[in-house]
Amino acid sequence: MSHFLDVQDMAVRYGSVNALRGISFHVERGEIVTLIGSNGAGKTSSLMAISNLIQGTRTGRVMFEEEDNTHFSPSKIVKRGISHVPEGRHIFPKLTVEENLLMGTFGAVKYDKAKTAGLLEEIYGMFPRLRERRNQLGGTLSGGEQQMLAIGRGLMFSPKVLMLDEPSLGLAPLVVKEIFELILDIRDRGTTVLLIEQNAGLALQIADRGYVLENGNITLTDTGENLLHNDQVIKAYLGI
Amino acid sequence: MILEQLMNGLGQGAIYALMSIGYALIFGVVGLVTFVHGDVIMLGAFTAYYSFVLLGGNLLLAILLGFAVSGAMGFFIHRICYNRFFNSPRQISLICTIGMGMFLRNLVQVVAGTESKPIPNLFGSGSVTLAGLRITYMQLFIFAVVMALVLVLTIFLNKTRVGMSLKSVSMDKTASALVGIDTKRTTTVGNMIGCGLAGVAGVLLAMYYGTITPMMGGNIGMKAFCCAVLGGASSVGGAAVGGLLIGVCENLGIMVFSAGMRDTVSFLLLILILLVKPEGLFTRRSR
Numbered sequence: 001m002s003h004f005l006d007v008q009d010m011a012v013r014y015g016s017v018n019a020l021r022g023i024s025f026h027v028e029r030g031e032i033v034t035l036i037g038s039n040g041a042g043k044t045s046s047l048m049a050i051s052n053l054i055q056g057t058r059t060g061r062v063m064f065e066e067e068d069n070t071h072f073s074p075s076k077i078v079k080r081g082i083s084h085v086p087e088g089r090h091i092f093p094k095l096t097v098e099e100n101l102l103m104g105t106f107g108a109v110k111y112d113k114a115k116t117a118g119l120l121e122e123i124y125g126m127f128p129r130l131r132e133r134r135n136q137l138g139g140t141l142s143g144g145e146q147q148m149l150a151i152g153r154g155l156m157f158s159p160k161v162l163m164l165d166e167p168s169l170g171l172a173p174l175v176v177k178e179i180f181e182l183i184l185d186i187r188d189r190g191t192t193v194l195l196i197e198q199n200a201g202l203a204l205q206i207a208d209r210g211y212v213l214e215n216g217n218i219t220l221t222d223t224g225e226n227l228l229h230n231d232q233v234i235k236a237y238l239g240i
Numbered sequence: 241m242i243l244e245q246l247m248n249g250l251g252q253g254a255i256y257a258l259m260s261i262g263y264a265l266i267f268g269v270v271g272l273v274t275f276v277h278g279d280v281i282m283l284g285a286f287t288a289y290y291s292f293v294l295l296g297g298n299l300l301l302a303i304l305l306g307f308a309v310s311g312a313m314g315f316f317i318h319r320i321c322y323n324r325f326f327n328s329p330r331q332i333s334l335i336c337t338i339g340m341g342m343f344l345r346n347l348v349q350v351v352a353g354t355e356s357k358p359i360p361n362l363f364g365s366g367s368v369t370l371a372g373l374r375i376t377y378m379q380l381f382i383f384a385v386v387m388a389l390v391l392v393l394t395i396f397l398n399k400t401r402v403g404m405s406l407k408s409v410s411m412d413k414t415a416s417a418l419v420g421i422d423t424k425r426t427t428t429v430g431n432m433i434g435c436g437l438a439g440v441a442g443v444l445l446a447m448y449y450g451t452i453t454p455m456m457g458g459n460i461g462m463k464a465f466c467c468a469v470l471g472g473a474s475s476v477g478g479a480a481v482g483g484l485l486i487g488v489c490e491n492l493g494i495m496v497f498s499a500g501m502r503d504t505v506s507f508l509l510l511i512l513i514l515l516v517k518p519e520g521l522f523t524r525r526s527r
Contacts (some may be wrong), residue, residue, distance in 0.1 A: 051417075053417060053418075054412065055327055075422040075423070079420055090412050092408055092415060093411065103404065104419050106404070107420055156419075180361065
């Protein structure tokens with residue numbers, strides 16, 4: 001049986017640097033899957049490779065819903081239903097919160113006004129803080145609010161898969177907890193989640209399955225629960 | 241006298257505004273300065289000349305043709321200078337625009353000849369007097385065209401999907417690609433509109449100066465660059481104000497110095513601004 005999202009033998013090079021050395025992983029519908037690993041292990045490159053945004057050379061295949069997505073343009077990949085919330089959030093600083101969210105509907109299907117308004121309501125329901133700040137410029141939000149805005153924008157076209165790159169980066173522990181609860185909520189609403197995290201402990205707690213990336217290779221894979229109690233993982237990533 | 245010079249300055253500044261708005265649009269989507277802009281403006285000016293000579297003195301037609309010819313050139317410039325070099329070192333595109341400028345200049349010299357061409361004055365010397373201030377028909381026409389274009393552009397950038405895509409690509413290419421915007425196509429459109437506006441600016445300049453040469457682009461391009469940098473390089477509104485400001489300063493400056501010092505005034509202004517506020521007059525650093 002084929003997988004929902006299936007990355008096969010993906011290798012990425014930037015000049016003479018090997019970022020990924022031929023990794024394969026997959027995500028099933030409705031799962032939360034996490035890739036954990038330290039800095040420079042190749043986590044961000046894996047997501048960039050799926051979105052076809054690698055500025056280097058890339059070999060391997062990306063299958064999504066039994067269709068070969070490897071050579072689709074980044075915008076086409078979005079249209080297929082894969083949403084990518086990049087590291088560093090990349091919100092539009094000079095647009096308001098609401099305009100930022102509306103930009104999220106651009107690439108995908110063209111919604112009518114009612115549908116867009118409904119989606120906005122849904123996002124505001126999940127992130128009440130964004131509703132309060134709807135007319136504020138994106139660049140003036142706090143880090144946590146920007147992360148929420150980036151996730152909200154990524155959800156605006158009802159994607160099938162949401163890929164999150166380090167959503168906890170640079171945020172206070174309380175805000176991180178809030179965001180991870182939201183990720184569970186997003187999955188429960190029917191969106192599959194592929195989560196990249198340096199904060200392995202948190203990621204494994206909410207993930208159904210996890211992969212451990214080291215120097216561009218996948219060294220371990222198991223359920224989130226088992227990885228959380230794996231000696232190797234505890235020693236290397238949980239620091240207990 | 242001062243008021244009249246101010247009026248002249250605003251008239252010329254309106255043209256500068258138009259060409260620097262085009263510059264800012266291109267700089268926004270490409271993220272790189274271009275050195276072919278002046279020659280695209282020159283192309284617009286020659287389009288006006290041929291339109292007047294071959295098709296009669298129809299102003300609207302000349303403007304439409306100026307927009308179309310320069311806009312089409314924008315498409316080729318994008319194809320030749322930017323499209324295949326997106327992942328190459330940035331200076332390659334930049335040098336490519338310099339080469340493209342030389343090519344255009346020489347092409348027009350081959351086709352039209354090297355001597356300067358006269359542009360008929362379609363307005364005569366007519367003028368209206370408002371509260372003691374004399375405004376020529378030519379100036380009125382320039383104001384009308386520039387204001388109409390700015391209005392259309394503002395609506396386009398803020399209310400249409402393509403316009404919003406342009407805005408977002410100039411803010412953040414990665415984010416735009418990740419919300420599903422076709423960044424390559426958007427960049428092409430940005431280049432075409434930017435060059436098209438430059439073409440219209442060329443038509444207006446031709447009428448304003450009354451004479452054009454294939455070499456006019458060098459200086460004019462640098463001025464468009466000045467105005468755009470003054471306003472913060474990728475800010476369309478800023479570029480417009482920068483254009484007006486330089487136009488006014490030039491015309492007030494030549495009252496103090498002499499007509500030959502016109503360019504000195506604008507470039508001096510650029511150097512001063514870059515020393516004092518290098519990010520442009522109207523941009524605040526955002527985090």
